[in-house]
Amino acid sequence: MPLGYERVARHYEWLAKLYSLGAIAQTREAHIQDLKEGDKVLYLGIGASREPALATSRGAQVTAVDKSPTMLSLAQGAAAKENVEGHRDLRWVEGDAFEILERSDYRSQFDWIVCPFFLNVFNERSLNRLLPLLTDCLKKHGRLVIADYAHYHGQWPHRVFQWLYYTPPRLLFGLLTGNPWHPLYDYPTLVRQKTSLEHKKTSFFPILRSNLYASYEFSLAQNTTIHPGQASQP
Numbered sequence: 001m002p003l004g005y006e007r008v009a010r011h012y013e014w015l016a017k018l019y020s021l022g023a024i025a026q027t028r029e030a031h032i033q034d035l036k037e038g039d040k041v042l043y044l045g046i047g048a049s050r051e052p053a054l055a056t057s058r059g060a061q062v063t064a065v066d067k068s069p070t071m072l073s074l075a076q077g078a079a080a081k082e083n084v085e086g087h088r089d090l091r092w093v094e095g096d097a098f099e100i101l102e103r104s105d106y107r108s109q110f111d112w113i114v115c116p117f118f119l120n121v122f123n124e125r126s127l128n129r130l131l132p133l134l135t136d137c138l139k140k141h142g143r144l145v146i147a148d149y150a151h152y153h154g155q156w157p158h159r160v161f162q163w164l165y166y167t168p169p170r171l172l173f174g175l176l177t178g179n180p181w182h183p184l185y186d187y188p189t190l191v192r193q194k195t196s197l198e199h200k201k202t203s204f205f206p207i208l209r210s211n212l213y214a215s216y217e218f219s220l221a222q223n224t225t226i227h228p229g230q231a232s233q234p
């Protein structure tokens with residue numbers, strides 16, 4: 001019997017597209033426009049997404065990690081469609097993110113570490129272990145990007161709407177993949193508590209004019225600003 005995301009890998013992308021009307025892909029691809037040629041980019045829990053392919057096309061040096069071999073082979077298929085599969089600057093790593101981040105050759109190596117809908121697969125204890133490891137693998141001016149469900153915000157009717165929208169897939173994926181149940185994460189708060197990174201900006205991605213998805217960016221640099229992204233600030 002396949003375990004975890006192996007079980008859902010072949011259906012994951014079309015389900016995500018249908019459920020979010022394309023907002024999940026927009027959220028996880030938002031950082032691509034800011035990548036520069038030669039940037040070293042690490043994707044964790046990449047799933048079947050095409051960000052590694054898009055980043056490689058922009059001249060970045062990409063490492064994409066996932067524990068699920070089927071997910072990785074689907075991401076390689078996406079790279080083939082963009083004509084970059086086999087590119088010398090595109091590396092696929094099948095394995096557990098915790099073990100990989102602890103390797104000495106990953107220390108202080110990356111201009112970008114991107115976690116697209118990845119950190120929510122962990123309980124709070126594991127996440128608290130993972131966040132400092134992520135920080136250790138960034139270069140001095142490197143950036144951490146977390147794309148995920150937006151934390152609860154706004155007036156109570158909006159919060160209720162968020163809860164109603166987020167809860168069914170969280171329950172379903174919990175049952176299918178074994179993801180632990182936990183409260184929705186407030187990444188800016190968690191990152192501030194567990195690392196030396198600063199929250200630099202948040203870009204929101206709406207469905208029905210509601211900011212349901214967010215891309216949070218963190219770095220070691222000074223001057224925190226909140227950027228409303230493509231939708232109004234809640």
Ligand SMILES: C[S@@+](CC[C@H](N)C(=O)[O-])C[C@H]1O[C@@H](n2cnc3c(N)ncnc32)[C@H](O)[C@@H]1O
Nearest residue numbers: 005045046047066067068071095096097116117
């Ligand atoms: C919710 S999916 C997100 C997939 C994709 N990044 C997206 O944005 O839709 C989580 C992904 O993390 C991978 N994953 C889960 N635990 C992992 C671990 N410990 N190390 C590496 N990958 C892991 C799963 O195989 C799955 O592809």
